[in-house]
Amino acid sequence: MEEQKRNSGELRTWLLLAGIALILVAAGLIAFFISGGFGGVEEEVTFQVFFEKIGENIWWVLGSLAVMAAGIGILFYYNRKKDAELSRSAWTIREIAVAALCIALAFVLSYIRLWKMPNGGSVTAASMLPILLFSYIYGMRKGLLAAIAFGVLQFIQEPVFLNWMQFVLDYLLGFGVLAIAGAFRRSLYPGMGLACLARFFCSFLSGAIFFGEYAPAGQSAWIYSLGYNASYMLPEAIICIAIALIPAMRHNIESLKTQAMAKAVK
Missing domain, CATH: 1.10.287 (Helix Hairpins)
Incomplete structure (x- = not known):
């Protein structure tokens, strides 16, 4: 059996x-x-x-x-x-519905931009947060599917395709790494921090390799990409973590995670 x-x-x-x-x-x-x-x-x-x-x-x-x-x-x-x-x-029907809701919410929040960078990238109203929370609550594997789906929607929103490697770094892997938040289910914040760092690293590599031509004369493409991507990735990560730190928010997140884990072991 x-x-x-x-x-x-x-x-x-x-x-x-x-x-x-x-x-x-x-x-x-x-x-x-x-x-x-x-x-x-x-x-x-x-x-x-x-x-x-x-x-x-x-x-x-x-x-x-x-x-x-x-x-x-x-x-x-x-x-x-x-x-x-x-x-x-x-996947249960509830998990599929929650995943769809989180992806849709993340996509809507990505249109609310606090400021936009001249060569791509922007600080949004915590658009990564729904995907990070879904990954934390339901685990890394299920979070990966939601994160990649969000990445594909980001490509549809503002499509930039230079070659396969850039597409993977900026969209599939670049957003897929948000699922790392699900690897630290005992504590939300280390996973969120590492997921945001991994997302930054993907954008940093893509910027240095494929968009280094935008660097000022005499400046290394790697240094340019480091500063450029940090200028919007860091505020975005801080916003996401700050919202998750709100006591009521934190309580609800932990409650949902406990329920999800209890159902998974039945």
Whole structure:
């Protein structure tokens, strides 16, 4: 019986990973072809250019959307193929709803900018906080999916695609690392701090490698990227941690985490 439950849990996990992989591959293909395909990129992919290039590569985009639809279909099948007792790795309907709510809230907050940097990046109204809290409450694995989904939405909001490495550093890995908050479930703040530091590191690498041309004459691209990204990442991290430090907020977060962990062990 235990062996059967374990195999069923593994099957659901593989279905989940396969569905997510197809969706991410499709999103990457769409980004690749609308940014110039194999011919390279000669201009920054602005919101207007984004839609213009969809028409230029319509069949590739439709094919990619078909792959994405297959991934979504697998995810629906995954949710239907659940035993009476869920394994720890399975998603409950409540967790899916909370994840969707956190992603949507983070996306809305990302539009509330306290100030915007000239070459990308901005200080927002704690847009990372919903993802950080979701990861802390429900764990790193589930938080990773929410964080990557938020990263894809950030790309849609202001698409900049120079090459695959930049796309991964700025969007997939750059936001995916927010899930690190779920690795420290005994205390929220070390995880939040490390997650914000990891996000800064991804942006720092991307800025130095791909956007070093914006550095002032005579200044190292690495020094420029360090100062530039710290100027908005640090205030953003401080805002997120400060809100989480509010006593009532902290109490509710810990209560939700305790409930989530209690249900996971049943």
